[in-house]
Amino acid sequence: MDGALRFVSPAGWTEKKPCPEDVRSYLHKAVDFISDYYKSVESLPVLPDVKPGYLQRELQAAPPASSASFDVAMKELRAAVVPGMTHWASPNFFAFFPSTNSAAAIAGDLIASAMNTVGFTWQANPAATEMEVLALDWLALLQRLPASFMNRTAAGRGTGGGVILGTTSEAMLGVSGLPRLAVYAADQTHSTFFKACRLAGFDPANIRSIPTGAETDYALDPAKLLEIMRADVDAVLVPTYICATVGTTSSNAVDPVGAIADVAAVFNAWVHVDAAYAGSACICPEFRHHLAGGERVDSISMSPHKWLMTCLDCTCLWVRDTHRLTGSLETNPEYLKNDASESGTVTDLKDMQVGVGRRFRGLKLWMVMRTYGAAKLQEHIRSDVAMAKMFEDNVRSDDRFEVVVPRNFALVCFRIKPRHGMTEEVADEANRELMERLNRTGKAYLAHTVVGGKFVLRFAVGSSLQEERHVRSAWELIKKTTAEIMEEIVVE
Amino acid sequence: MDGALRFVSPAGWTEKKPCPEDVRSYLHKAVDFISDYYKSVESLPVLPDVKPGYLQRELQAAPPASSASFDVAMKELRAAVVPGMTHWASPNFFAFFPSTNSAAAIAGDLIASAMNTVGFTWQANPAATEMEVLALDWLALLQRLPASFMNRTAAGRGTGGGVILGTTSEAMLGVSGLPRLAVYAADQTHSTFFKACRLAGFDPANIRSIPTGAETDYALDPAKLLEIMRADVDAVLVPTYICATVGTTSSNAVDPVGAIADVAAVFNAWVHVDAAYAGSACICPEFRHHLAGGERVDSISMSPHKWLMTCLDCTCLWVRDTHRLTGSLETNPEYLKNDASESGTVTDLKDMQVGVGRRFRGLKLWMVMRTYGAAKLQEHIRSDVAMAKMFEDNVRSDDRFEVVVPRNFALVCFRIKPRHGMTEEVADEANRELMERLNRTGKAYLAHTVVGGKFVLRFAVGSSLQEERHVRSAWELIKKTTAEIMEEIVVE
Missing domain, CATH: 1.20.1650 (PLP-dependent transferase-like)
Structure with a gap:
């Protein structure tokens, strides 16, 4: 051309x-x-x-x-x-978790690209380092995380703190690099956890994927966890690391953080909470209970790029004792040595991540909080949840469909229900056909999952340009397409 | 406020x-x-x-x-x-390696932030996936990498290919996740290599840092490598992975790629070439010889954000056999399954990286090459090298200084020479004092390294707004500050 x-x-x-x-x-x-x-x-x-x-x-x-x-x-x-392009910015995007964005985030990211600073040590960029520390503390305050995770508390500088990374897997890798031996997570945990554990050198035979079921809404059952950990101890293994998920990718299941922390305490195991998506909701008091018990865990991560109006990439990791992280990730080559680092009064963020290079990601996150403030950010979460609830109500009021797991946030997991002697196989086929026809229209994009062996459609609300009318149109399209499919099934 | x-x-x-x-x-x-x-x-x-x-x-x-x-x-x-801020965009920045940038890169990055697309699978964004593939092939062509590293060659689709990551450590981690057991690199290799190997679960006792010296200009000696690998085999270890660096961070040493590949072949070990910085120079025919032998290595990485006018973050990783990478990094959760992936005709870039989420990084890299073209990109490299050569000539013509290692690219490693009975300790002290005084002026920022036990100043040319006059001013400032320090030493 x-x-x-x-x-x-x-x-x-x-x-x-x-x-x-x-x-x-x-x-x-x-x-x-x-x-x-x-x-x-x-x-x-x-x-x-x-x-x-x-x-x-x-x-x-x-x-x-x-x-x-x-x-x-x-x-x-x-x-x-x-x-x-698959238009993630389209208001008709309901797949995966939508990527969230805002004018302040894009502007902050643009300025970061132009300044193009590499703040691996405090000296290499004091402002970028301190802004990252500040943004993490602000976000911890918004989520009411325990003070033990903050860089600065009313009482001064503590042992807690964090770092902004690119993705959740980096957060898991950093943390999983610490201990060795047996590790645990529910089978609903993000695939990246199991990948990170393999990469971190854990023996695949000692990575436990704990089965979940409808009886706990696909959340990790602490009693089952305890039982499996005890069996490992009997087999002379050392249970060292548990990943609890608040808002799984598949169906938004919420593992009970406090009860898991209690089990972990028996074995002195590290507990990491992956709240990549749902952590953003915890800035609203009505959702904060999902993090209850957080004061007894060792690390928490969440991604403002998933649901807090901040463009990719931005994953926040907090740990209660930064020394346990830096002890495993610190490097000290001659060309990075400087007086500030050696004084011990500064955080060098390179020591809390795998790589050395790093964008000025704190800027966009700070700009989002500075500009929108707690109230607008909460309004944003609540508006998405309200739209998802509206969609859920629609699904519940139509007896051709069922909501497969209770909705916790802005994701609705639903399907065409098998009725009038329709087998589960035919129902799965009908649901797959529904998804594919919807996606082919170009007017909506939905992804699926499998929950309890059933093919389920995931309707994720939250694309930044989305309004109620887009959700309504998608619902009309779903009803119409379902009617066509049902007609064809009857004819066959 | x-x-x-x-x-x-x-x-x-x-x-x-x-x-x-x-x-x-x-x-x-x-x-x-x-x-x-x-x-x-x-x-x-x-x-x-x-x-x-x-x-x-x-x-x-x-x-x-x-x-x-x-x-x-x-x-x-x-x-x-x-x-x-430490102003990495300042033309008076000569520390580390300058971060490189351009109008086209910033604009491309801005558009990526606004589109905010997450191309983990081909289906999740065909254009972003294919643009990344195309940009990597373009860059491979610019560097004249062997066709075996390309996604598409004149002969059609091969087994080679690559991925754009955030940092070199991610590239190393992905690759080092493949094999196990003993791993090797020169002691000049970036600290991130040793960190990645630890994180990848290699036994620290089997991570070999091979000593280098002035006799090879601090490059890895293949004879020494062979000897150490043979000793490991005698000790019933399996040598599996060698990292060769083209342009070390410390002093821009170049490990001999071809000779290292020959040694590796004896043991069937994986060879990775880290050309993070100097890979950009290899788009110029006169520097391409540094990658000679590249057709016999398994993987190559380089970072356009280091020297190819592309803002952070952008690291390119190519492998000769993508299946060896995807075999270790593939995940296949239900919610990411789709027909395109299952057809086997597409690349899902999530399977070539640690995480799942990913920015649309290919866009800025493509925009840089599309807009500036090979000629301007080569001109950019040559202009930086010419400025570094001018600085080197200045240093060489002043008998108070010495150039410590031969200059290969746009980095000059120099120091105040010990003269008139000055001890090495005093010379080190004088050089450290020189660096600190220069940096305190706010008119220049230089970093240091230690080469052969000596404190050495690193003068890295290449900040995007830098012109010849900035290099000249820095040299004047260095001469003046050195004169002051010498005066004080005499007085003491």
Whole structure:
């Protein structure tokens, strides 16, 4: 494409370096694009109709030899990339957990990209390091986490603290790197936990995936956990690490944090709470009870990029004793040594993560809290939950459907119910067909899960541009598509 | 601060959601800030004069209850955050490796933040997945990597391919997760290698840090490697993994890739090449020889955020046989299953990384190559190298100094030479004093390393706004400060 443009010199290139005027003009073009994109994304098919390898046919196979106007990249973005996107920003996106965003977060992330600072030690960027510490303390306050997880408390600097990472798996890896031997989680726990444990060198034979069932709404049963840990002790293993999930990805099950902490205490095992998604809801008093017992756990992680109006990537990890983390992750090469680090008065965030390099992620998180404040953030959570409840009520009022597990947050797990002698197999097939037809319309995108052996549709509310009317339209589409499928089943 | 503003409603908040007009207005404010920042950053102290805990005194200790105008966050950013920043964007930044940037990269990153897409599977975002594949192939072509590392070659789809990660440690962790037992690297290898190996569960006793010395310019000696690997075999260990570095962080030493691959072949060990920094230079034919032998290694990583005009974070990992990586990193939870993945015709990038979530990092990398083209990117590398050479010539022409190791790229390792009976201890002290005084001026920021037991200053050229005049000024400042220090030493 645009071979003719390949020899046009980019505007504003002064000598060998791009100049600030370049930055301004490129960014204005990007802002115009974003503004148009947000206005039009609702009308684009949320799941694109493209075949594997499509982009290769649209774009040049090799990098251009010469420079081009930035307009060329923008034109190809519009013409070739956008039509192949799955639009996570679409208000018709109900799959997985929607990625959450806001104007303040995007602006904060933009400034971080432009400053392009690498705050691996305090000296390498005092402001970025301290802003990350501050943002984590603010968020801990919003969630009313125990003071033991905070960098600064009313009583001064404690042993607690945290770090902002890219993904939950990094949080798990950092923590799971600490102890050895047997580790535990419910079978509903995110797959990334089991991957992190394997990567951290745990013997796969000692990684326990504890079965859950409908009787606990797919949450971890502390009695079962205790029993399995005792059996391991009898087999001369050392139970060392338990991951409890508040809001599983599959169905939003909530493991009982306090009861798990009590079991862990018997064995002196480390308890990590993965609240990647539902942690955001805990800024509202009415959801805070899901973290009850948090004062007895060792670490907690949650991802504001999942539900707190902050764009990717932003995962917060707090630990009660930062020394247990830095003890395992600290490095001290000569070229990073400096007086501030050696004084012991500063946190070097590289020692709380796997890598050394790091973006200035604290800025966007701080900007979100600074701009929207607790009240607006709570309103955002409650609005999503209210829309999900409306959808749930619709499902419950239509006897063709069932809600498979109780709704805890803004995810509704539902399915077409087997009726009139329909077998479970046919019901599974009908539900899969429903999902696929919905997704093919381009008017909605839903993902599925399997709960208790049944194929279940996941309706996740919370895409940042979503309003009640989008949820209503999706429900109408679901009813209509279900009627068509039922008709066909009867005919067959 | 600004308590009075806490109850102002943010402009443009429609009902419960931020609207596109909000995004436009916030981003315009951010762009204005960035533009001003780039124009003024040269005059700001590159290393700030702040004490630990400073930011806490400047900003509110708790998150605001209510929302505020975005201007409040921007005002606090200017007033409290900027004065505490280490300015990596300053043209007077010569520490570590400078972070590299460009207008196209920032714009691409901004669009990625706004689209906020999570392309963990092909279906979850075909365009983002395919653009990442394309950008990696483009970059492989620019570096003339062997075709075996490419997703698509003239002959069709091969077994090679790659993934864009956040940092080099993620690349090392992914790869080191594959094999077990004894692992090897030169003592100059980045500390993150040893950390990744520990996290990957290697027995610390079997992680070999092979001593290097001046006789190989601190590069790994293949004969020594062979000897140590043979001794391990005699001790019934299995040598499985070698990390060769092209351009070490400490002094830019280059391990001989081909000779190391030959040694590895004897033991059938995996060879990873870490070219985080110097890989960018290999887009120029005159530097490509540093990767000679690359066709015999198993994996290569390099970070465009280090030297290819792409903002953080962006690390590229290529492997010759993607199945060996996905075999260890694949997960397949029910909620991520889809027809495209099951068809086997697509790459799901989640299976080539530790986590599941991922930013649309391919976009900025593609935009950089699409806009600047091979010629401008090569010009950028050559311009940095020319400035470093000019600095090196200056150092060599002044007999108070010595260049400690030969310059390979844009990093000059130099020191005040001990003369007139000055002991090595005094020389080390003088060099440390030189660095600290330079850094205190706010007019330059240099880091140090220790090479061959000596304290050495690292002068790293390449900050994106840097021009020849900044290098000249830094040299004048170094000469003047050295003269002062020498004077004092004589007086004492």
